[in-house]
Amino acid sequence: MPGRELSPSTIAVASGRPPREPGRPLNSPITMATALVPGGDAEYARFGNPTWDSFEQILGDLEGGRALAFSSGMAASTAVIDLVPLKGTVVAPRGAYAGTLDLLHDRARRGYFELVLIDVDNTPETVNAVEAADLAWIETPTNPALLVADLAAIGQAADRSGAAIAVDNTFATPLRQRPLNSGADFVVHSASKLLSGHSDVMLGAVVTKDKRAHDAIHRRRTMMGAVPGALETFLAARGMRTLHVRLDRAEANAKELHARLSRIRQVVYSRYPGFGTIIAFEVAGGPEAAEKITQLSEIIVHATSLGGVESTWERRRRHPAEPQAVPEGLIRLSVGIEDVDDLWLDIETCLAALT
Ligand SMILES: Cc1ncc(COP(=O)(O)O)c(C=O)c1O
Structure with a gap:
C-alpha cells in the first residue's frame, strides 16, 4: 500500500x-x-x-x-x-x-x-x-x-x-x-x-x-x-487472522477482572502488567484455598496452558517443576473472550466458597 x-x-x-x-x-x-x-x-x-x-x-x-x-x-x-x-x-x-x-x-x-x-x-x-x-x-x-x-x-x-x-x-x-x-x-x-x-x-x-x-x-x-x-x-x-480482535477483547476482560479482584477482601493481591491477557493473584488461605477455587469454577476451565479463547486458571506450583521463586499459592488466570460479567460471577461464586 x-x-x-x-x-x-x-x-x-x-x-x-x-x-x-x-x-x-x-x-x-x-x-x-x-x-x-x-x-x-x-x-x-x-x-x-x-x-x-x-x-x-x-x-x-x-x-x-x-x-x-x-x-x-x-x-x-x-x-x-x-x-x-x-x-x-x-x-x-x-x-x-x-x-x-x-x-x-x-x-x-x-x-x-x-x-x-x-x-x-x-x-x-x-x-x-x-x-x-x-x-x-x-x-x-x-x-x-x-x-x-x-x-x-x-x-x-x-x-x-x-x-x-x-x-x-x-x-x-x-x-x-x-x-x-x-x-x-x-x-x-x-x-x-x-x-x-x-x-x-x-x-x-x-x-x-x-x-x-x-x-x-x-x-x-x-x-x-x-x-x-x-x-x-x-x-x-x-x-x-483474528489475533487483534481476540487480544483486544480478552485484554479488556483482563483489565476489568484485575480491577474487581483488587477490591476483594479474600484476594491478597492481584497483579496485571497493564496489557495482555494474564493475571496472577493469590487468595487468603494459601495454596489449599487456591487449589479449591480453581477446581470449583464452571466457566473458567481448570487447565494449564493459556492464551485460548476460553479462560483457564491453575495454581502454578501444582507442577513440581515450577521454580521455587513462584509463590505456592499463585493462581495464573488466562482470560478469554467470554462475557466479563459471566466470568466475574464464576470467580465470585468460587471465592464465596472460601468463607
Ligand atoms: C512464555 C512461554 N515460553 C515458551 C513456552 C514453551 O512453549 P511450548 O509449550 O509451545 O513448547 C511456554 C509454554 O507454556 C511459555 O509459556
Missing part, C-alpha cells in the same frame, strides 16, 4: 495469502508432501513447506522481521540457545517459564555455558548482567509472575557490549511489543498460545531481523528436525 504503513490489524488479516491469480485459493492450502518439485526454495519437507510460509509471513510482518516456524515453543527456544558459544555466558530471568529454565539449567550443568539468573524487572542488575553476557534471554512479561523488563535499556546495553538478545514475546504478542525495534536479535514465541488462540495447536517460532541470524536459525531447524506439521501452521495462520 503506497505511502502508509499498514496497521497490525490489516497485516493480521491480509498478510501471507497466495498470489491473487485466477483460480488460486484465498487461503494457503494445507500441503501434505514430503518431497517438492526441485527448483523452488525447498525440495524436502524438513527444509520447508508452503503452508509454513503463510504462518511465517504473517508473524514476520507483525514482528517486523523474518519468522521461522518450529514444532513447539521449546523447539524454537532450543534453536536460539544452541547458538551460544561453548563456555559462553547466558543471562535469564529467575522467574522465566519453567520449561525454558529447565533447558538452560540442563545445558549449564553439562558445561555448555555459564547461566546467570537475574530479576528481570531490576533494570540496573539486568543491564550489568547483559553487558557481561553472550546471550541475554529475556522473557517479558514473565510466566507466571508477570515481571516486566525494560527492553530499551537492555537493547542499549547489548549495543555497547555486543551481547545477543532473545526475547520470549509469547505473553505480549507483536501487537503489544515488538522487541526487534528495541535491539533484540531473536524473538521467540510459543505459538501454541495467543497466536493460534484456540488451544488446539502445538507450535513455536523464531523471528529475526538480520539475514545471518535467520540463516543460523534455519540451519538449526533443519538439523534438529524440529519442524512443524502443515496442519498446525494452517491452524495457526487461521488463528492469527
Whole structure:
C-alpha cells in the first residue's frame, strides 16, 4: 500500500495469502508432501513447506522481521540457545517459564555455558548482567509472575557490549511489543498460545531481523528436525487472522477482572502488567484455598496452558517443576473472550466458597 504503513490489524488479516491469480485459493492450502518439485526454495519437507510460509509471513510482518516456524515453543527456544558459544555466558530471568529454565539449567550443568539468573524487572542488575553476557534471554512479561523488563535499556546495553538478545514475546504478542525495534536479535514465541488462540495447536517460532541470524536459525531447524506439521501452521495462520480482535477483547476482560479482584477482601493481591491477557493473584488461605477455587469454577476451565479463547486458571506450583521463586499459592488466570460479567460471577461464586 503506497505511502502508509499498514496497521497490525490489516497485516493480521491480509498478510501471507497466495498470489491473487485466477483460480488460486484465498487461503494457503494445507500441503501434505514430503518431497517438492526441485527448483523452488525447498525440495524436502524438513527444509520447508508452503503452508509454513503463510504462518511465517504473517508473524514476520507483525514482528517486523523474518519468522521461522518450529514444532513447539521449546523447539524454537532450543534453536536460539544452541547458538551460544561453548563456555559462553547466558543471562535469564529467575522467574522465566519453567520449561525454558529447565533447558538452560540442563545445558549449564553439562558445561555448555555459564547461566546467570537475574530479576528481570531490576533494570540496573539486568543491564550489568547483559553487558557481561553472550546471550541475554529475556522473557517479558514473565510466566507466571508477570515481571516486566525494560527492553530499551537492555537493547542499549547489548549495543555497547555486543551481547545477543532473545526475547520470549509469547505473553505480549507483536501487537503489544515488538522487541526487534528495541535491539533484540531473536524473538521467540510459543505459538501454541495467543497466536493460534484456540488451544488446539502445538507450535513455536523464531523471528529475526538480520539475514545471518535467520540463516543460523534455519540451519538449526533443519538439523534438529524440529519442524512443524502443515496442519498446525494452517491452524495457526487461521488463528492469527483474528489475533487483534481476540487480544483486544480478552485484554479488556483482563483489565476489568484485575480491577474487581483488587477490591476483594479474600484476594491478597492481584497483579496485571497493564496489557495482555494474564493475571496472577493469590487468595487468603494459601495454596489449599487456591487449589479449591480453581477446581470449583464452571466457566473458567481448570487447565494449564493459556492464551485460548476460553479462560483457564491453575495454581502454578501444582507442577513440581515450577521454580521455587513462584509463590505456592499463585493462581495464573488466562482470560478469554467470554462475557466479563459471566466470568466475574464464576470467580465470585468460587471465592464465596472460601468463607
Ligand atoms: C512464555 C512461554 N515460553 C515458551 C513456552 C514453551 O512453549 P511450548 O509449550 O509451545 O513448547 C511456554 C509454554 O507454556 C511459555 O509459556
